[in-house]
Amino acid sequence: MSVRSNWVRTLGISCVLALAAGFLPPPSASAATTYHVSAATGSLTGNGTTTPFKTIGQCAAVMTGGDTCVIESGTYRETVTPTNSGTSTAPIRYEAAAGATVVVSGTEPLSGWSVYSGNIYSANFTGTLPGNENQLFIKNGTAVTQLWEARWPNINAYSLPELKNGVAVADAGAQNTITDAALVSTGVNWNGAKVWVRGGSAYVGMTSQLTSYNATAGAFTYSAITGDFDALYPKTGSTYFLSGKLEALDAPGEWYVDAAAQKVYLWAPGGGVPANVEIKKRKTAFNLNGKNYIQLAGIQTFAANITMNGSNNNVIDGVKAEYVYFSNYSQSTTNADQLNGGISIVGNDNVVKNSTIAYSSGALVNINGNNNRIVNNSIHDGAYMASYDPLLKLSSGTGNMISRNEMKNSGRYIIYWDVGVGEISYNDISNGMWLSRDGALIYAWGTDLGNSNIHHNLIHDSVHDTVPDDTRVGLYFDNFTENVVAHHNVIYNNDVGIQMNTPGNYKLIYNNTVVGNPVSSVAYWGDSTNAYKEELYGTRVFNNIFTNKVSLPADVVRGFNTITDEGINFWNPASGNFRLNANSTAVDMGSFIPGITDNSIGAAPDAGAYEYGGTDWTAGTSGTAPASYVPIATPYMNLVSNSGFEKNLQGWTPWTTSPSTATVTEGNVNAFANSDFRKRGVRTRLKLGAGGGVEQLVTGLAPNTKYKFVAWVYTDTGGQAINVGVLNYGGAAIDVSQSTANQYVRKEVEFTTGATDTSARVRIWRAAGATGTAYADDAGLFVMTDYDPGVYKNQALGKTTITASGALSFPERLTDDSTTAYSNMDNTGPQWVKIDLGRSYELDKINLLHYYTPTDVRTYHDVIVQLSNDSTFATKTTVFNNDANNSAAQGTGTDAEYAETAAGKDIAFAKTNARYIRLWTNGNTKYDTQHYTEVKAYGVPAVTPTTPRQGYKNVAFKLSDSRITFSKNVGNVFRITDGDKSGPFANQDGPVGGPSNPEWIQLDLGQKYRLDQVKVWHFIPFDRIYYDVIIQVSNDPAFPASATTTVFNNDADNTAGQGAGTDALYPDNANGKTVNFPLTTARYVRLWANGNQNNPSQHYAEVEVYGSPDYGMGT
Template identity: 30%
Template sequence: MYKNILLIIILFFSIELINAKTIYVASDGNDSNNGSITNPYKTFQKAVSEMFAGDVCIIRGGVYTEPLIINKNGTSSNYITIKAADGETVEIKATNSVNGWQLHTGNIYKANVNMTIDKRFRAIYHNNEYMDLARWPNNTDNNRWTINSTPVTNGDGSHFVVNNVPNIDWTDGYVYYLGAHSGASWTRTITSSTSTTINHTGVNINQWPFNPHNPTVWRNYPNNNRGQLFLFNKLEALDYAREWYYDKANNMLYFQPADGIMPIDGTVEYAVNKFTLELKGDYIKIEGLNFFGGSAKIHNNADNNQILNCQIIHGSEGHDDLTNNSAQVGEAALEILGANTIVKGCTINHSSANGITVANWSGAHNTIIEGNYISNIDYLGIHSKPISSSANNVKVLKNTIINAGRDGMTVGGTGSEIAYNDVSNSQLINSDSGIFYTVGNANLKNIVLHHNWFHDATAPSYSHEVGNPGKAAGIYLDNNSKGYTVHHNVVWNVSWTGYQVNWNNTHLDFFHNTIWNAQNATGTWINGYTQENNKVYNNFSSTGDWFSEADASAFDIQSNLITAASPFENVNNQNFMPKEGSAVVNQAMTISGFTKPYKGSAPDIGAYEFGGTQWTAGINAIEDTGNALSIADIVIDKSLKLFPNPTNNSLNIKVTHAINKASINIYTLMGQLVKTVKIDNATSSELVVDVNNLSSGTYLLKIITDNTTRTSKFIKL
């Protein structure tokens, strides 16, 4: 009987494999075709309707405006796969083109458009660049990270007092407000206005987040005593380049281009669909597709799906919910509600809200977020993040994250791991936040945070008193965080504390971390709570002290070092490997129950071990094996910083020790090799790599010997 059952199972899967087919879609195809490579279908809907477990749909290069929606199931051994044709670029847009422009007045043009998308998510792009909804004050520097606001001088929960409001009727327009505390913003509908007063639909200033983010709260901050605001979404405010307004009653779009010239038909696009990709089934694999102007969503109960080597650009644009009472929104460029999801090798760039969300309420557990490049997230300045995960057993590995309005990432689900991520330039709008940030509860989270680089975060000057630090922490375990093991991380160039812990923190282990150039090593706000069972062992900091405000029994502090004298190879080039014989070498204690490979008579203090691995973080990170690399470290001396952009025409690469043969490969973020430089018998010297023929953008530089990648870094040209 059991043999018969086994035979039936084998036959079932054999039939499934035999019947698996390849279907083609092309922009010039026809749904009456047979879906072959020579007679492709035109629509995704037709292709998906013909697919079953094991089938592959290959999309030929081109631009598509149909959302990709998959409601079929694959199996664990036979995924449904939809991918771009090899070597071809597939762009799936959630936008339509605008045609038929005519002059309105001055440099403002108009065209008939029927925008059906929810008004929160209306967006206009000109030559693929995001445009501003008509506003005051204007976005004069064309920088979405500067608020370009006006100070609030007074007000309460239903009105603001400001100076020099333009003499137009702002009724039914919107007001964006960021309190002096600068922890979160909120947006409301304007009910009436004068030259000095903006009345709006109101908030409860006695409840979080409106307490303390409201104009009754006064702070001694530069030009920001009671917060700041801008007004938007009125035609009369359309008086500046790159602004637009939509009149729904007359289906009329108004737009002022940057050059003041009537737009060419097709160069202006407007948002049509909220989502460009929706996965509603199980065991689906999406590969190598580019999405523009709309989000991707993996629905609740759509499990075991994979998104690989895709791009999502301007995934979630728009303004805040006008009735938001939580300081955060659920929208993201990629929303993950299904369990066992893998997102790997993707690029996510530009989102008003979140980059990637992984939801706990839907059971999106056991998800892996690995090797992604995520940038320019949370232009709203609310509690949104490049990666925001509350699900359990989530792994966030080897991602590079740059430019965020508030936190660099939040991972708070039980049993999660955060490792080898390179996160920088967060807190561009908000304050009182962290490059890594989380909030706890009554439970031990059993979260491990290790081998990450958290760096270069300075809270805006308007968020703190002159002479006081801006509250941008490296690792911020906020209210009641419990059960975190934090080891082998490097925090550098932050304007506040390396570690910040608040309220009832218990069972926190800080082992073998390095903090360089922070305002203080650590900080805590106890606020009347109890802290206990916390350990701080074998950490290095260049400044500050270890939880001096806490009760002495709350933190067990042993074998750490604070000194301004660098014991490292080259901190200016972010080389935190210990120098031979320096003050950190062989000076750490062994920690019972914690495995730490070491080379000398005892472990080293800090995140790196002399003679051990010079591990790296971010995409293509080098993992810490405990052993040194077999070739010399190669240091990029110039054009390394991602923010602000350098303008060099060449890279100076220093070979610190002799090597026989190697190559320097420069790739696009999508993995395309664009330049190779060969190294033959190099000694301690500088090599100059010409990059004049490369267009501006971010590239991945890899050093390769014997077909093995030894180190990699990002460059921005």
């Protein structure tokens, strides 16, 4: 077989396998050419078609739009720089041949080793990267070991756990000095060495070079670090390590490079003569800078990166890029090389998919541009310097999508969202913050996220210390971050689940499951010197499961959250399965939120990230990522674009007021005027001079709907007013003004759109001739419509389980929300129709329409409406009855007859728990037959024993000891709620020799419940009578009289000072005492007693408290 025919056969196989692997197929083009490259058989003089090229660079030099480069197995030690770009219909494609392993490497083999000293060998080399970017490997086939520069303290592997533990601890420190007595014993002259130090608050690791070393004291000084400040200066307890000295080479895996002498020193793993050593010589595998429509498929890169600066519409598919960058230089919080050393994307509409990107001292992926997609990738192990350069950074742009990736193992952040708008969805994100504190798996600071959507992610396991603190967070919106929606995320095993620091506006936190975060489920912090330290204005927190502490400022609107793990009943939390079981208290506990809970099932949405009985979502590389970024739409979002002016004046129209001669230039409308922490505009703010102003047309508003426009404004000392207003909304223009000195004030304008108006213009402006300079920031426009959780509604709508006492035609018409057709029953005499709602509801209104036309107004006789949880109606509640002569034998009615109207009959009544509705009639003034046009039953899902799905249970079962407090010490306190009524009891001893005193115990249920029953067992065996027994419930742990409900009291003489009781004394026995009471919302239960007939002590064998989660708005 000829060589050429072998290539042809290989090309055919490669096409089949490439399609099977999911790589993009090459496009068809009339003049397209397929070139071939073979490291083994290619030639530097080949033409790539009849004879293969030897290097990929040969392909890159000649390929034009539509061409494909098929690459055979081999290691290609080169930087590939395409000469041309492809086009939208004819991209240029580089692909691995079928079954081929193609590696584009940044390294060169290093041989010629000779003994230097003991196990240390040396070899000569020529040409290398800057000293801080040196990198050596042992590469034996596919097995790779990264080696590391000689250092102290030693490590056993270059990995995050080893780097975390392989640090020294300073005895003392100052701005650029460290003292550590342990250094003395190293015997190394560290002068001139490199230091990596995590000083001060340990936010970040930074490097420098020692300028002096005192070997006697173990103290050194290093060069000042760019971007360093007092919060990061070393101090007692700061961690660090030293490297860059040949004398420190004392362990396997360590190397030292003498760049001046062009010599490498190495102690090989396992000792002996080093073999299979490679040293990094090139930083880049593919240089796609300035190129468009380039595709890479199935190729591996090693110790080299891929750059796309000024590049658009490129696709990286099925690429394995490992060891993309390394440098031991890291100053300030971020460094250009650390940030851009991996997969650098500066451009639009690029895609990285189905790939593995791993191992970097800095960022693995950095995005600057619009509509880029990072999907279905494994992205892991980076940020070894612990800088702000994370595994993935969103540096700028709109419409970027990060979806369906597995992202793990970082020295600091996994994702740092610096600037921009986009989507983070369906990712499995874990194990960040190995080498620093006060950061998160997903982090943003001081940025307008433009209603970005963070949803359906697993965000977990960022705890790496024995004792958790508040420094490793799952989802972190740091100070001055605004405009984001986070929903349906599962956040677990971090120190803190969600951190929202102040100020920071317009965050919508919905339907997240936040569990096992021991410090807090959700928390906030604000600088004590900041006037806005308690402000998260416009933030809403709904439908979440929080199992740990919840801390939010008072201005956060919240509701339908659970804040305890009691009764949640996850499937298997130990294995990370936080889906709900049927009897979870979170089922049907949520509220309806358009755009968030649209796919809920049952009577109401569930709280948390998973809907019981719904389609379970998954995160990670399996599954299909969304095709493109689609902005989310949900009520209460901020509708102002570029509200923080981070994009200069994009979205705003600048103007001046006549007759002012001022023009709108950077002089009087400047979105880049920095301000300090006392202000709001930390990154940017709007600056207005006389006659300056901006306005924005906001579309997509609802007609006849109330909205609010707000902005924070201030003027320089002595400056004249700045105005905030709205116009062109269907009404007269409204403006409010403010004159202040150096302090922002929130100004608000409320307006209602016209009957047909769906837009409004908002503006911030100053009058012509106004003195001084004025500023504005954080503009917002949002709907003011009262929140409707959607739980209270017509619960009969669409219910079709309808029976009757006779033949009923078209029963579905009773509940189809249509009044154009009716159902009839020809039977005469009193007849009934029964509707099964499918589960119990708390109903308070029935709307009943029999038959009506304007020309045929009838009055129906013996109308009776009954409710029950029993399908036989053996027990029932009659809420309406005008059967005055008891014709239906349901009791004599006292309600008046009424004539039918188009609106039907509204029958209102006290909340009644029922599943079934039975409706009676006995003909009408025209016929003896029965008719029904529509029946509506209004209420909310019931939370009572009749609906176990709603979590009605003993909500006090096995409370932790910390949740039980008392007026006097209690022995064996755990026994109060341990579920064992037969065993030993908890005791609260009275005074020796008496007399007794009233004492109490108090149970904290962890959150509000709707309670209706308490059971108490004191001392079962002897039928003792306990005195002054009082049971109270409250939402205030102090039980003030104004906020306390007493549900039982037999303290007839008011000994306890809680009011004279009228309940009877009773003997305590095995049945306990059951106290039933109307549904009452409460978190705390207090039980009083005053000794018993035998002694002055109180005893508690068991206390049970029955209820279900509260539907109220508060957490």
